[in-house]
Amino acid sequence: MKRLLISAAIAALITAPAFAAEVKIGFVTTLTTGAAVIGKDIQKAVNLAVEQMGGKMGPLDINLIYADDGFKPETGKQATDKLVKQDKVDFVAGYIWSNVLLASRKSVLDAGKFLITANAGPGPIAGKLCNKNLFSSSWQNDETPMAMGEVLNQNGVKSLYIIAPNYAAGKGMVAGVKRTFKGEIKGTDMTTWPTQLDFSAELAKAKASGADGLFVFYPGKAGGAFMKQYQQAGLKDSLPLYTVFTVDALSLPKFQAANFTDVLGSQFTQQWDPTLDNPQNKRFVSEFRAKYGSYPSFYAAQAYDAMFLIRSAVEAVNGDLTNMDGMRTAMESANYPSVRGKYTYGNNHMPIQNYYLRQVVKDSDGNWTTKVVKTVFKNHQDSYAKDCSL
Amino acid sequence: MDYTLLFVQTLNGLQLGLLLFLVASGLTLVFGILNFVNLAHGSIYMIGAFIGASLTLWLGNFLIAVVIALPIIGLVGYAIEKFVARRLYEKDHLDHVLGTFGLILVLDTLAHLIWGPEGISVPLPGWLDGQVELFAGVVVPTYRLLIITAGLSVAGGLVWLVNYTRLGMLIRAGASNRTMVSALGIDIQLLFALVFALGAMLAGLAGMLITPITEASIGMGGQIIITAFVVIIIGGIGSMKGAFIAAILVGMIDTLGRAYLADIFALVMSPSAAETSAPSVSSMLIYILMAAILAVRPQGLFPPKARP
Numbered sequence: 001m002k003r004l005l006i007s008a009a010i011a012a013l014i015t016a017p018a019f020a021a022e023v024k025i026g027f028v029t030t031l032t033t034g035a036a037v038i039g040k041d042i043q044k045a046v047n048l049a050v051e052q053m054g055g056k057m058g059p060l061d062i063n064l065i066y067a068d069d070g071f072k073p074e075t076g077k078q079a080t081d082k083l084v085k086q087d088k089v090d091f092v093a094g095y096i097w098s099n100v101l102l103a104s105r106k107s108v109l110d111a112g113k114f115l116i117t118a119n120a121g122p123g124p125i126a127g128k129l130c131n132k133n134l135f136s137s138s139w140q141n142d143e144t145p146m147a148m149g150e151v152l153n154q155n156g157v158k159s160l161y162i163i164a165p166n167y168a169a170g171k172g173m174v175a176g177v178k179r180t181f182k183g184e185i186k187g188t189d190m191t192t193w194p195t196q197l198d199f200s201a202e203l204a205k206a207k208a209s210g211a212d213g214l215f216v217f218y219p220g221k222a223g224g225a226f227m228k229q230y231q232q233a234g235l236k237d238s239l240p241l242y243t244v245f246t247v248d249a250l251s252l253p254k255f256q257a258a259n260f261t262d263v264l265g266s267q268f269t270q271q272w273d274p275t276l277d278n279p280q281n282k283r284f285v286s287e288f289r290a291k292y293g294s295y296p297s298f299y300a301a302q303a304y305d306a307m308f309l310i311r312s313a314v315e316a317v318n319g320d321l322t323n324m325d326g327m328r329t330a331m332e333s334a335n336y337p338s339v340r341g342k343y344t345y346g347n348n349h350m351p352i353q354n355y356y357l358r359q360v361v362k363d364s365d366g367n368w369t370t371k372v373v374k375t376v377f378k379n380h381q382d383s384y385a386k387d388c389s390l
Numbered sequence: 391m392d393y394t395l396l397f398v399q400t401l402n403g404l405q406l407g408l409l410l411f412l413v414a415s416g417l418t419l420v421f422g423i424l425n426f427v428n429l430a431h432g433s434i435y436m437i438g439a440f441i442g443a444s445l446t447l448w449l450g451n452f453l454i455a456v457v458i459a460l461p462i463i464g465l466v467g468y469a470i471e472k473f474v475a476r477r478l479y480e481k482d483h484l485d486h487v488l489g490t491f492g493l494i495l496v497l498d499t500l501a502h503l504i505w506g507p508e509g510i511s512v513p514l515p516g517w518l519d520g521q522v523e524l525f526a527g528v529v530v531p532t533y534r535l536l537i538i539t540a541g542l543s544v545a546g547g548l549v550w551l552v553n554y555t556r557l558g559m560l561i562r563a564g565a566s567n568r569t570m571v572s573a574l575g576i577d578i579q580l581l582f583a584l585v586f587a588l589g590a591m592l593a594g595l596a597g598m599l600i601t602p603i604t605e606a607s608i609g610m611g612g613q614i615i616i617t618a619f620v621v622i623i624i625g626g627i628g629s630m631k632g633a634f635i636a637a638i639l640v641g642m643i644d645t646l647g648r649a650y651l652a653d654i655f656a657l658v659m660s661p662s663a664a665e666t667s668a669p670s671v672s673s674m675l676i677y678i679l680m681a682a683i684l685a686v687r688p689q690g691l692f693p694p695k696a697r698p
Contacts, residue, residue, distance in 0.1 A: 033608065033609045034607040034608050034609050034610070036507040036608070037507045037508040037509065040507055166666060166669040166670065188665050189648075189652070189665075189669075190665055190666055190668070190669045191648070191669055192669050192670075192672075195613045195673075196648075196673075197603075197604040197613075198406060198600075198603060198604070200405070200406075200534065200645070201399055201402050201403075201646075201648045201649040202648065202649075204395060204399055204402060204649070205649060208392055208394075208395040208398075221509055221604070221605060224509075224511055224604075224605050225603065225604035225605060228511070228603060228604070228605075229531075229603055231519070232519060232521075232532075232533055232534075232602075232603070233521065233531050234520060234521040234531070250508065254510070254605070255511065257447065257510075257511065258447075258511040258512055258513040259513050260511065260513065
């Protein structure tokens with residue numbers, strides 16, 4: 001009996017490394033506070049990706065660990081430290097918020113791990129703070145508003161008023177639209193983030209400025225609040241609204257439930273849309289809808305891409321996670337099926353990709369969703385790449 | 391100087407101040423009369439918003455939903471008093487803080503379980519969703535005027551209740567000397583429960599009124615409770631008049647700060663520096679005001695006359 005136990009113990013010891021053949025991925029997102037609605041949508045997409053991969057990347061089992069940033073930079077950094085030091089993950093992915101990413105990036109990069117940002121794209125990480133182990137499956141913050149600035153030029157908008165939250169991403173969005181918009185900027189209001197949800201003072205100023213158009217960036221629930229107050233102020237005809245990251249697949253069902261018809265027809269720019277015609281996107285959108293009953297948000301699409309990007313790296317080295325150079329080269333080629341279609345990476349590991357003008361429409365079942373109106377930028381690269389020494 | 395814009399911004403400040411007053415008045419009642427620090431007052435505001443929003447979507451009419459939701463949130467407040475707060479009165483303030491902080495976590499999670507993480511948007515009836523031209527060039531959203539009207543009526547109602555009714559007399563007496571009130575044969579426990587329920591209804595009403603502007607969402611109470619404490623500290627803890635004046639003051643300073651600080655800063659610094667520094671400073675203004683008032687009048691602007 002004793003011998004049997006010993007041999008069992010030895011057998012367990014020998015087979016233990018086989019159980020350890022896994023790739024550990026830490027995923028930092030927002031799972032508490034009102035912003036959890038974004039984190040939950042991201043979780044759905046990531047879980048769907050893992051399910052479609054059969055729980056494996058190459059020969060390795062996927063061990064996925066979610067961490068909550070609590071919508072705060074300091075909490076996000078703590079969560080990242082835990083993933084890197086205690087869980088000893090191979091990849092850290094996620095990050096919705098630019099300020100959280102900026103606070104957390106050093107913990108991952110100093111430990112020599114890969115960091116995949118699936119949303120946040122503050123200017124510094126694309127420029128001076130770029131890193132050989134940092135990749136983006138989304139965009140650099142300035143690019144989407146730059147595309148919107150171009151749309152404004154095309155639409156003949158002569159002057160613009162800007163309202164955005166006062167944090168890293170808000171500043172990037174304002175810088176972006178100012179870079180491409182050729183008309184006059186009548187005024188810029190930066191509001192306290194994330195607490196300020198009443199924009200009466202800013203809307204009154206925007207209206208009094210006499211601008212042709214109003215540009216705003218309000219992600220998450222602030223977006224819903226802004227859209228309502230804009231409607232209540234009755235500015236639709238006198239001060240047309242142009243947004244980025246403000247209307248999304250998470251707010252549209254709520255607007256529809258409240259029969260908030262002013263949103264129908266509104267336009268915004270993005271690198272992805274559920275109607276983009278490629279096999280990976282069709283599969284993603286149809287299976288996401290079948291499983292969860294709603295359209296995926298752009299947050300979900302980017303997180304889904306991040307998982308496939310990581311898989312392409314793990315497969316390229318056949319599961320040898322010590323081969324960092326091999327995995328990095330694989331990711332630099334962006335050789336995986338992205339839901340936005342084929343794109344490439346710049347020297348700073350930011351995508352060089354198309355940007356589309358999207359519009360809110362009803363689908364064939366009457367659900368509110370979006371479609372592509374036109375392509376604004378083809379293969380667009382961010383403006384910080386030249387500052388990156390890679 | 392654009393005076394119509396200044397007028398509109400003043401109305402915006404008044405509206406924000408009145409919403410703050412609804413929350414702060416309940417807080418100051420409970421703090422002043424029950425001597426109870428209720429951090430969970432903001433969570434009651436949130437629960438009120440969720441109940442109002444659910445009823446609005448269910449009944450299809452915002453105003454009817456508010457009328458039905460008010461007694462419900464009053465009952466919620468009564469229940470919280472009976473099962474949680476009452477056990478904490480005898481303990482000191484730190485226990486109040488710990489207990490009600492726990493209550494915040496419980497109520498937030500409860501709201502998460504019942505309503506999910508995504509929050510609820512509510513539609514307004516058509517006649518409230520438009521704008522009113524008060525006089526030439528001054529157009530304001532109708533709903534903002536409704537908030538101002540509701541806030542002023544509630545303030546008027548509270549003045550009447552506190553100064554001209556028997557309940558109000560007991561409330562004032564309880565605030566001054568609670569032992570004497572119970573010695574005179576008044577059921578102090580019932581009085582406290584009623585005060586707590588009234589405070590909950592005021593906070594709930596504020597939550598319901600803000601929902602059509604923003605939405606009912608988890609954690610919305612955490613943002614307003616801090617400002618509400620600033621208001622009652624400035625106004626003098628326990629004073630209804632103080633809460634009213636301080637709430638209007640804070641609402642005005644916050645709104646006008648957001649509206650004009652960037653322009654004022656631009657006179658002495660570069661426009662881009664003014665753009666980014668003004669919002670940081672304007673969000674500090676109310677705390678600067680609180681610090682200044684605490685330095686000059688530690689008991690607040692209008693402290694209640696006698697406290698045991």
